[in-house]
Amino acid sequence: MPPEEKTRQRQHLAQPVLDNLKAWLEKNRTRVPRDSLTYKAMQYTLNQWELLIGYLADGRLKISNVLAENATRPFAVGRNNGLFADTPRGAKASATVYSLIETAKANGLEPFTYLHPVLQHITLVEPLQLKTGGGRYYPGTSTSRESKRADSLALTND
Numbered sequence: 001m002p003p004e005e006k007t008r009q010r011q012h013l014a015q016p017v018l019d020n021l022k023a024w025l026e027k028n029r030t031r032v033p034r035d036s037l038t039y040k041a042m043q044y045t046l047n048q049w050e051l052l053i054g055y056l057a058d059g060r061l062k063i064s065n066v067l068a069e070n071a072t073r074p075f076a077v078g079r080n081n082g083l084f085a086d087t088p089r090g091a092k093a094s095a096t097v098y099s100l101i102e103t104a105k106a107n108g109l110e111p112f113t114y115l116h117p118v119l120q121h122i123t124l125v126e127p128l129q130l131k132t133g134g135g136r137y138y139p140g141t142s143t144s145r146e147s148k149r150a151d152s153l154a155l156t157n158d
Contacts, residue, residue: 006059018053022046071102 001009029042045052055061104114 003059
């Protein structure tokens, strides 16, 4: 189903259900003790409401994050092997590498083929450009959508 149709279907079918859920949460959260886990869960849902309903506005978004969770499971299972990440910097480095690998896989790229040119060019780029580079350092950009090849990514320093 095209994304536009998914958006229409979601707004037609899911929006009323979610509106009812929100109304129910707002009405009933005061009926449970504030220090209970039920209250905390209800409050958390309401605090995250905009993120919860975000998929209604864009048919390209997935309703569930199960694919992301499945992709990270091998790392969670093997976390005992990552004892080198016993510092915040080590943990951040591990998370960055895992994120790059899984992003490449999610875009149909072989991780090494993608990471090799990225790592070769990363020192040529200012740190701010890495964060705001218009996405050109990420798989799925430019011509990589068509060719699914990492060497088609624009890795030049402007």
